[in-house]
Amino acid sequence: MPLPASLLRFGPVIAQALLVLAGAGILALYPPREGALVLVALDGRDAGRLVQPAIDAGVQITGRGPLANMLIVRGERHRLARLVPGGVLVLAAPALWCGAEARR
Known part of the structure; x- marks a missing residue:
């Protein structure tokens, strides 16, 4: 055709x-070198399983993302590099997900 x-x-x-x-x-x-980051579990399971590995990597947990498989953290990107091979995607966290108010 x-x-x-x-x-x-x-x-x-x-x-x-x-x-x-x-x-x-x-x-x-x-993801920025340092700051707010989102960890996304690529297998779709609950992000609660990422809490301890993130803490062990030396980042601070700041909350949950908009989806169940997302976890918002604050720290340095390089510390999370060992989580990536385990099926975790590290992205920049939009300000709205991190508790910042929208600008008008």
């Missing part, structure tokens, strides 16, 4: 826009 002419004409523009949006999303969630 041939592609519609509009897709052929605008396909490169759409692809470039998607790449820009993906890049912006990656930059927004890239």
Whole structure:
């Protein structure tokens, strides 16, 4: 089945826009060297199991994330590196998840 002419004409523009949006999303969630971070259990299980390994890594637990498999911590990113091979994703914590009020 041939592609519609509009897709052929605008396909490169759409692809470039998607790449820009993906890049912006990656930059927004890239974890800072130090500060508020979100630990995400990639297996979908409750994040409560991440509490002790995070404490052992030397970070401070600040709360739960919006989903059951998320844990918000404060500390240094490099300390959490050993959790990543165990199925944990480390992301930047948006301010709203960390108790900061939205700016108006």
